[in-house]
Amino acid sequence: MRVLVVEDNRQLARLLEQGLREAGCSVVLAHDGRAGLRVAQEGGHDVLVVDWLLPELDGLALLRALRRARDATPVLMLTARDAVADRVAALDAGADDYLVKPFAFVELLARLRALERRRKGAAASVIAVADLEIDTVGRTARRGGRELGLSAREFAVLERLALGRGRIVTREQLHDHVYDAAADLASNVVDVHVANVRKKVDVGFECKLIHTRRGLGYVLEVPT
Structure with a gap:
């Protein structure tokens, strides 16, 4: 935010x-x-x-x-x-x-x-994508009923992806809405945080929910 x-x-x-x-x-x-x-x-x-x-x-x-x-x-x-x-x-x-x-x-x-x-049209406090649940009020996320243990910054990244679920969220959009203006977009700060979130969301699950769109950004969705 x-x-x-x-x-x-x-x-x-x-x-x-x-x-x-x-x-x-x-x-x-x-x-x-x-x-x-x-x-x-x-x-x-x-x-x-x-x-x-x-x-x-x-x-x-x-x-x-x-x-x-x-x-x-x-x-x-x-x-x-x-x-x-x-x-x-x-x-x-x-x-x-x-x-x-x-x-x-x-x-x-x-x-x-x-x-x-x-x-953003997400008045409901819980956003669900498959078995992933993001509680935007409690600031917690669970997958398969298991608490993911996200840091505040990791939760902000996941929340931004969830609010745009099914649509590509660019690195620039993540930077603008999650990081301060002083953060260096040329560095890999966005990619590092997304990688950390992906590990907590997807590792151990057959269905992967966070996907990279090379040259464009990231998308949170259930693959078809």
């Missing part, structure tokens, strides 16, 4: 960045509203976390600008403003969710994952 965080409190922004990265997300930071709007308009994000009280351009104005441009990327408003009128104003402006500071990080992460699933 690729997340844009627009937050002027740099300490909080760093904490969010660290927590999201440890959860297997790719994170982009912006520290004022105008910069956040510019980065958001570049596209490629699965969800946005936007503070309300931002310098240069407040979060509500940023949100309205995105919606006027028909940008439907899910937005979670993150703010200390907890009045009902504020919640209504944010939701009416096009926010998809609203979380009041102080908050529990695990709740924020769960809300972001729910927004991503909704956007």
Whole structure:
């Protein structure tokens, strides 16, 4: 999941960045509203976390600008403003969710994952491919009833393949949605993680589910 965080409190922004990265997300930071709007308009994000009280351009104005441009990327408003009128104003402006500071990080992460699933048309928390089950809420995967023991990054790779099941997911798509922009795509970081996931998903099973499409990418599917 690729997340844009627009937050002027740099300490909080760093904490969010660290927590999201440890959860297997790719994170982009912006520290004022105008910069956040510019980065958001570049596209490629699965969800946005936007503070309300931002310098240069407040979060509500940023949100309205995105919606006027028909940008439907899910937005979670993150703010200390907890009045009902504020919640209504944010939701009416096009926010998809609203979380009041102080908050529990695990709740924020769960809300972001729910927004991503909704956007990708995968509202059900469990994605099944043959005897492989990916629980996008519990962040676990089983095959044949056996826990696969994936790391956070490995789970993020498998989840991205599962959300595109039956379709080719390119190395670039995996990089953009799973890894930070600083990761070197020219290296074999994507291939290494896919190889590790493939070992845990396919080794010991006659039916192989993760397939390489040489020169194109990877696909998660039941072979015909």
